Amino acid sequence: MIKNEQDLLALAHQLCGLTIAQLAERLNEIVPDNSLHAKGFVGQLIERALGANSGNLPVADFPDLGVELKTIPINTKGKPRESTYICMVPLKAQYHIVFEQTVVYQKLQRILWIPIESEPHTQVSARRIGQPLLWSPNEIQFQQLRADWQELVDMIAMGELEMISAQIGEYLHIRPKAADARSLTKSINFLGETTQTLPRGFYLRSVLTEQIINRSQQKKN
DNA sequence: TACTGATCATTC
């Protein structure tokens, strides 16, 4: 059982350098051959290895520590290959929402990043676990994240959800998060009426996650 | 080739 951040980070360090095949073998898991059908597999494997057990509840992976676990695919140059999903976007417009009381804020407070070294379409089993990194947003990052969040939430509150594209937001943006483009969830339209729309998620852009990952590399020198 | 919209697996 993990008691504090130091224990968690130490455990994560023990995974560093392992391939997914090696970690899966330790945990008696079968690695999917096809990466198309393996989305989420690596993240769930790392969760098991580190003892995260908050399931699919909208809370941090380690509730007692307030730490969120994120694997992030990085290429050979150390650049993130994908954006990072954070949580669902509340689509029932509420006025006077406070950033500090939101799920997205809670998840962004403290993140244990586990880089996964891989190129597009490399065998899942061959992907390698990198140096873990505990991160909290610095002042500049925090202000920008809050500004992005405020802009997006304001649009939703104004009933402008359908005008939100993934291009809005410097660090944090909104994209579809669903089984497919036909998925529907309740939302509030511009007249304040309840309607149905595509579920959306908050994602971190790689321009931010690259900063985060590279800062840790600088510390090592 | 990076980005944005779409999609895949699993659990409850």
Add this chain to the structure above:
DNA sequence: GAATGATCAGTA
């Protein structure tokens, strides 16, 4: 359906 874990892949 709604949340988690994400990556895929067409196009700008």
